[in-house]
Amino acid sequence: xxxxxxxxxxxxxxxxxxxxxxxxxxxxxxxxxxxxxxxxxxxxxxxxxxxxxxxxxxxxxxxxxxxxxxxxxxxxxxxxxxxxxxxxxxxxxxxxxxxxxxxxxxxxxxxxxxxxxxxxxxxx
Numbered sequence: 001x002x003x004x005x006x007x008x009x010x011x012x013x014x015x016x017x018x019x020x021x022x023x024x025x026x027x028x029x030x031x032x033x034x035x036x037x038x039x040x041x042x043x044x045x046x047x048x049x050x051x052x053x054x055x056x057x058x059x060x061x062x063x064x065x066x067x068x069x070x071x072x073x074x075x076x077x078x079x080x081x082x083x084x085x086x087x088x089x090x091x092x093x094x095x096x097x098x099x100x101x102x103x104x105x106x107x108x109x110x111x112x113x114x115x116x117x118x119x120x121x122x123x124x
Contacts, residue, residue: 022105026083
């Protein structure tokens with residue numbers, strides 16, 4: 001028996017709610033942090049290898065590209081921590097309804113943007 005169901009293949013017509021976006025961003029920030037660990041460990045290893053390595057890392061920190069990478073790492077870490085705390089509250093039984101879940105998702109995104117702006121000002 002074949003069921004006749006409507007199939008929506010146009011992904012641009014699907015509107016996700018803020019809680020879904022927050023969940024996806026939480027996963028993306030986790031993946032970014034996995035790559036950030038490698039970059040930060042390489043930076044630490046180079047800076048601790050010798051005085052020349054430390055000077056080299058200091059020179060890198062003056063450049064835009066390295067500051068942008070550090071900004072991305074810190075921004076991903078900030079979002080991952082905020083969303084993780086939100087998930088912990090959800091595990092305790094808070095923010096499980098659609099309305100409160102969407103409000104908490106919007107709140108962590110606003111806090112994340114504000115903290116990311118502060119990190120950007122601090123780096124540059």
